[in-house]
Amino acid sequence: MEFGRFLITASFLGAFMLVVSAETVKPPAHHRDGIFSLGDKNNDSILSLPECTQVWSTFDVDSDDMISKIEFLFRWRFSNLNDAKHAPLFFRLIDVDFDGSISKSEIEKLCKFFDDDEDGRISMFEYDLTWEGLFNFIRTDSDLL
Numbered sequence: 001m002e003f004g005r006f007l008i009t010a011s012f013l014g015a016f017m018l019v020v021s022a023e024t025v026k027p028p029a030h031h032r033d034g035i036f037s038l039g040d041k042n043n044d045s046i047l048s049l050p051e052c053t054q055v056w057s058t059f060d061v062d063s064d065d066m067i068s069k070i071e072f073l074f075r076w077r078f079s080n081l082n083d084a085k086h087a088p089l090f091f092r093l094i095d096v097d098f099d100g101s102i103s104k105s106e107i108e109k110l111c112k113f114f115d116d117d118e119d120g121r122i123s124m125f126e127y128d129l130t131w132e133g134l135f136n137f138i139r140t141d142s143d144l145l
């Protein structure tokens, strides 16, 4: 009798752990409403490298091949992208040479950085993984409320 109860408890706990770990492993997909879906023009759930560089280049509002901080912040807010209050930090992360603007080569580097298996296409999984690593570590407690 006791053993039976133990088994039930154990299998219940096991199922519970599975649910919890599945929840933890699965990357949240909320940001797909943003850059990914903006960039995925042919809706095949893949962001090709040209689609990726294209969507970031829409941040270059005055078409001078450089994305200034103002352009970046403006576009981020205008597109209603997530975590707008952290956009200055995102800008800093993409501006790898720290010269205060994002160049075409920095966009290309960013897009290639997302493409983990280097097949020239960014899958949703690759996108989620890198987005989480790059941008979502700064989530604050207030965002969880």
Ligand SMILES: [Ca+2]
Residues within 6 Å of the ligand: 060, 061, 062, 063, 064, 065, 066, 067, 068, 071
């Ligand atoms: Ca510009």
Ligand SMILES: [Ca+2]
Residues within 6 Å of the ligand: 095, 096, 097, 098, 099, 100, 101, 102, 103, 106
């Ligand atoms: Ca730069």
Ligand SMILES: [Ca+2]
Residues within 6 Å of the ligand: 115, 116, 117, 118, 119, 120, 121, 122, 123, 126
């Ligand atoms: Ca890929």
